[in-house]
Amino acid sequence: MRLLALDLGTTGNRAIVFDRDQNILGQAYEEFPQIYPRPGWVEHDPEAIWKGVRRVLKKTFLKIPASSIAAAGITNQRETVLLWDKATGRPIHNAIVWQCRRTADFCERLKKSHGDSIHQKTGLVLDAYFSASKIRWLLDHVPGARKKAENGRLLAGTIDTWVIWKLSGGLHVTDSSNASRTMLFNIHDKKWDESLCRLFGIPLSILPKVVPSSFSVGVTDKKITGAPIPIAGIVGDQQGASFAQGCFSPGVVKNTYGTGLFMVENTGKTPRFSKNLLTTVAWSLGNLDRTEYAIEGSVFIGGAAIQWLRDGLKIIQNAGESEKVAKRLSGNEGVYFVPALVGLGSPYWDSRARGLMIGITRGTTRAHLVRAALESIAYQTRDVMEVMKKDARAPFRVLRVDGGAAANDFLMQFQADILGIPVERSKIIETTALGAAGLAGLAVGAWKNKEAFNRARRVDRVFKPRRLAQKEFLYKQWKDAVKRSQSWA
Numbered sequence: 001m002r003l004l005a006l007d008l009g010t011t012g013n014r015a016i017v018f019d020r021d022q023n024i025l026g027q028a029y030e031e032f033p034q035i036y037p038r039p040g041w042v043e044h045d046p047e048a049i050w051k052g053v054r055r056v057l058k059k060t061f062l063k064i065p066a067s068s069i070a071a072a073g074i075t076n077q078r079e080t081v082l083l084w085d086k087a088t089g090r091p092i093h094n095a096i097v098w099q100c101r102r103t104a105d106f107c108e109r110l111k112k113s114h115g116d117s118i119h120q121k122t123g124l125v126l127d128a129y130f131s132a133s134k135i136r137w138l139l140d141h142v143p144g145a146r147k148k149a150e151n152g153r154l155l156a157g158t159i160d161t162w163v164i165w166k167l168s169g170g171l172h173v174t175d176s177s178n179a180s181r182t183m184l185f186n187i188h189d190k191k192w193d194e195s196l197c198r199l200f201g202i203p204l205s206i207l208p209k210v211v212p213s214s215f216s217v218g219v220t221d222k223k224i225t226g227a228p229i230p231i232a233g234i235v236g237d238q239q240g241a242s243f244a245q246g247c248f249s250p251g252v253v254k255n256t257y258g259t260g261l262f263m264v265e266n267t268g269k270t271p272r273f274s275k276n277l278l279t280t281v282a283w284s285l286g287n288l289d290r291t292e293y294a295i296e297g298s299v300f301i302g303g304a305a306i307q308w309l310r311d312g313l314k315i316i317q318n319a320g321e322s323e324k325v326a327k328r329l330s331g332n333e334g335v336y337f338v339p340a341l342v343g344l345g346s347p348y349w350d351s352r353a354r355g356l357m358i359g360i361t362r363g364t365t366r367a368h369l370v371r372a373a374l375e376s377i378a379y380q381t382r383d384v385m386e387v388m389k390k391d392a393r394a395p396f397r398v399l400r401v402d403g404g405a406a407a408n409d410f411l412m413q414f415q416a417d418i419l420g421i422p423v424e425r426s427k428i429i430e431t432t433a434l435g436a437a438g439l440a441g442l443a444v445g446a447w448k449n450k451e452a453f454n455r456a457r458r459v460d461r462v463f464k465p466r467r468l469a470q471k472e473f474l475y476k477q478w479k480d481a482v483k484r485s486q487s488w489a
Helices: 046-063 104-122 131-141 145-150 159-168 194-200 237-244 304-313 321-326 366-392 409-419 431-443 450-454 471-485
Strands: 002-008 012-018 024-031 069-076 081-085 154-158 173-175 209-211 214-219 230-236 253-257 261-268 278-284 291-299 336-338 356-358 399-402 423-426 459-463
Touching: 002 046, 002 159, 002 431, 012 046, 012 431, 024 046, 046 159, 069 159, 069 237, 069 431, 081 131, 081 145, 081 159, 104 131, 104 194, 131 145, 131 194, 145 154, 154 159, 159 173, 159 214, 159 230, 173 214, 173 230, 214 278, 214 431, 230 237, 230 431, 237 253, 237 261, 237 278, 237 291, 237 431, 253 366, 253 431, 261 278, 261 366, 291 366, 304 366, 321 366, 321 409, 336 366, 336 471, 356 471, 366 409, 366 471, 399 409, 409 423, 409 459, 409 471, 431 450
Parallel strands: 002 069, 069 230, 173 209, 253 399, 399 423
Antiparallel strands: 002 012, 012 024, 081 154, 214 230, 253 261, 261 291, 278 291, 336 356, 423 459
């Protein structure tokens, strides 16, 4: 049985075809442009995303016929959101990306009066990260948008919703895991919350239908895919990675090293709340009554720090070069980089923090900057795990890792050293896609249950912690650097 996964990421789109043994039969990938209209603002062109999706599908189907695909799963960058015209299908504005901080001031004001109640309903910290304030901004700032929305002429959705609408010829849906990241979804009632929609000034009618993560919701238009393919899996990228990593019970934790860093622990059928972390829907299997929850730490800049070294500073040619450059040094020599390029997420939630390089001397070279950027990824992961351990009231014995930056052996070894626990790297780095394929496969009978799916999971390498001299001093210096970066803007 062949299963297609569409991974709609922050920097690119990927199509992968898996078999039942989790082997990759074929794949294609294409990046798309990042748009920065102002400092702290981040956008994507929805049409560029859609054209990219069509191209990676076309490349994939050259090798593997669409008619041989049993089902498709969609996974996506979650909080990024857009509005489009219901009749024409044209977006009314670029999509506002999850990293964008344009609504930070509004969220700070609203937090004082409604932060606690929103947290109790949605599990989320009131922040510009989530979709609700972005939708509100679009309705208020795009000429005529609010009137069109109130007249039923606009649709809203995260990237999964947008691409499924295009793929299917008009199916307007999202799943519970993505809905739980909008700040409009009541995770207890498992439906859109009317009072939250009123608070943010968002007509309920423009929101998609919420469906289970593993459930056949419709088929693709054969004019686009060549043959109708059942759409049977929809899941947020981090929840998809958690599913692929077998995070099915409390105490099993994974961290994805993508554009950002996302640590997730499954808490079972009952949501567990945290002051500094996020409570979210993990997935719903078959129906919304079979919903599982998770606790999550979301760091805004992880692998994107390396991308910035490549594209912004141009001191490395590619991400893989960072490992070789960092290894030229035996230590960081007091140089730290706090990558608060769009503020700080978990566990600080400081939208006014900004990036900081500190400890620079006449002897500082590009190797120091590269090493500091890689080490910042590991330090931020520890920041989240420290809070998660306190909330769970139990130590974690291993960290399961995936994502593009997890391929960096220097980073993974330093991560194990700074955490003091083994780091277990998945054989398949693209676990977000694998999770989407797994959820789709469950819906069409590829596996009897999630445990049967997980039996095929394979480990590439385990990085065992070494005794790191001055480990706690290094981490203390990091914490001091973070304090200096906060409340800057």
